[in-house]
């Protein structure tokens with residue numbers, strides 16, 4: 001991929017810009033194989049487009065009200081405009097000029113980081129695969145909210161695809177992307193992200209896999225591996241000996257720990273299964289749990305439950321007879337940590353399969369070392385973050 005901003009030296013965020021995509025993927029694969037030597041087999045990497053793949057733009061607003069920049073800050077804290085960044089789909093890029101005009105029209109004062117003055121810190125834009133948008137204004141205070149509300153009808157006229165608009169308050173002078181308080185400005189507060197058989201509901205606050213195409217492949221891969229596990233294990237899971245009356249087969253039980261808005265849980269529940277599955281998702285964001293529940297109910301996935309809890313504490317509190325057959329984990333970059341690895345290592349015998357999806361192969365490698373009772377079976381790299389060295393890795397493990 002070629003990028004004028006990179007070539008001019010104004011943005012160096014994409015550290016691999018100019019390196020052919022297939023070389024980026026091959027290099028990443030080699031690095032991951034070296035870092036995870038205990039994984040015996042690797043499927044071919046899952047890839048998507050090398051450009052226009054990022055579904056969420058987080059633009060720093062700088063400059064002045066009459067000429068705001070949307071992009072990043074340079075080392076001196078001055079705005080660098082990146083509105084034609086090629087990582088974003090046209091639905092996002094096309095929205096940035098109207099948003100720039102909105103800043104001027106609503107007399108929003110860009111936050112000046114070196115001077116610690118101003119109001120508007122960032123504009124975040126998320127696009128669904130069908131081109132609908134979620135727009136957020138990250139503000140220092142509520143000072144400009146009345147003007148944002150007043151001019152919102154104009155913005156919605158310019159951007160008819162903007163389904164969700166909100167303001168977020170970030171009062172502290174800190175290198176953060178958002179604060180705790182979110183103020184909805186439109187009746188809709190969630191953006192539907194259709195992915196295969198499932199429609200996830202993205203919220204203004206909260207995690208969304210950044211690359212919808214590759215995330216779809218990741219969710220589908222987990223659902224397919226769970227299905228293989230279900231077929232392979234059929235005999236072990238509750239079928240009585242032949243002489244006994246034929247019982248109904250036990251439903252496969254799956255936990256999705258760190259489930260976010262339910263990406264893995266919903267795909268596993270929706271995947272073709274003759275017996276239906278019991279799927280429980282666990283997540284600390286209350287909003288994400290609510291979105292996952294609503295998505296499950298819309299898709300009529302009655303076997304799913306979503307719990308608002310810390311994953312480790314929740315797992316430790318479950319009685320042995322509630323143990324799952326399969327655990328799916330997708331923790332933040334820090335990984336699972338010793339307590340959850342310890343629980344998995346000493347889990348009840350029913351827990352026989354672990355699918356670990358990680359955006360940080362280094363913390364994944366550390367966690368695998370802390371799981372001596374588990375044997376890696378196979379892995380797959382997902383090229384979720386083209387133009388950078390970051391990757392997503394999925395590893396299947398079984399109990400030794």
Ligand SMILES: C[S@@+](CC[C@H](N)C(=O)[O-])C[C@H]1O[C@@H](n2cnc3c(N)ncnc32)[C@H](O)[C@@H]1O
Nearest residue numbers: 207258259260263283284285310311330331332
């Ligand atoms: C990498 S994201 C994965 C989200 C989800 N699997 C998906 O595909 O969208 C990690 C998620 O873990 C949640 N999280 C962070 N700490 C947690 C904890 N201690 N227990 C449960 N969930 C947690 C975050 O809120 C975030 O939604």
